Amino acid sequence: MDLRRADNLRMTGKLAVIAVGMFAFGYALVPIYRAICEATGINVLALGERNLPGKVRTDPVNTQVDTSRTITVEFDTNVRGPWHFKPAVRSMEVHPGELATVMYEFQNVQNRTMAAQAIPSYAPRQAANHFTKLECFCFNQYTLAPGEKREWPVAFIIDPKLPKDVKTITLSYTFFEVGAPTPPAPTAGGPQGLLGGGRPS
Template sequence: MTPSRRRDNLRMTGKLVVIAAGMFAFGYALVPIYRAICEATGINILALGERQLPGKSRVDPVNTQVDTTRTITVEFDTNVRGPWHFKPAVRSIEVHPGQLATVMYEFQNVQNRTMAAQAIPSYAPRQAANHFNKLECFCFNQYTLAPGERKEWPVAFVIDPKLPKDVKTITLSYTFFEVGAPTPPAPTASLIRTGEAS
């Protein structure tokens, strides 16, 4: 390799190193530059929320969707079609519309064989169904339990604040049945009020 060619290669390598270092420095500086621009222009709401104003302590945002002027009693009822122990951890709770609530349910397969099962929900009064929003629920899936196996699964829900004002109590009822057996009909309102867990 000739000396002039070697000089050209070293010069090109130097330029590439400078370009790579400049790109790294630019990428590193992007976050504070972006934050400064967003705070100056007010474009990024998250950046504005992080900024503390003088004389004010930082507090977590309040959920303005919760209607604290109303309290709804939610009752939990269970029915089983088959050899299961199935019950809620609590029989009822009181929540405000818009408030997130979670209730655990206990399951046990008391057969000496593996069984697959699923739960069907129903509501009383019937009009509550459109306002009872489940975010997490064991009723979304089928489950397989080994002989004697015990599980706990949650139901996380929010009651829509648009629930009619005259509804003060909602009963959430689940019927737990073996998959592969005939699917039971949803309980009627009279069964929901009188059903007891096994």
């Protein structure tokens, strides 16, 4: 009996040592992981936290944004058909490299279903190569029921490589019915531009 009790005590002691060892390993695992990540550069977040005083976490900073410049983006709309089409705002100011979003409102005021699409253009023309749309209703055709109203976003970024002398960009859309003759690309700011939307003349 005494021999069995001694074996049980030894086994209990071994289990206790294993449990303490596992706890210590788990406790040390986080700092060990961070040290490895910082040394290898695998964890970008750990590298960013290394230089923060007091290890206060902040959102990642987009280093591609040129805060020294501000570009005014104007929104112009044209329609080829009886419907309403307008931007939520007529203009906004953005920094090159900054993600910006503007909403557009569409309404089919006809008594029939229609399919439509939009064609974009830019002024000055050189801005087209530096204006990147990440999301845009102009990527697809849409079908609207009679009286249906919908809103779609345009998410865009202006390339920081945009020439320094360009301070204003006009983004113009022509919204036309699919199946009708395709209109030419709109002339931004032209006489047919309907800022604020409305019926065509």
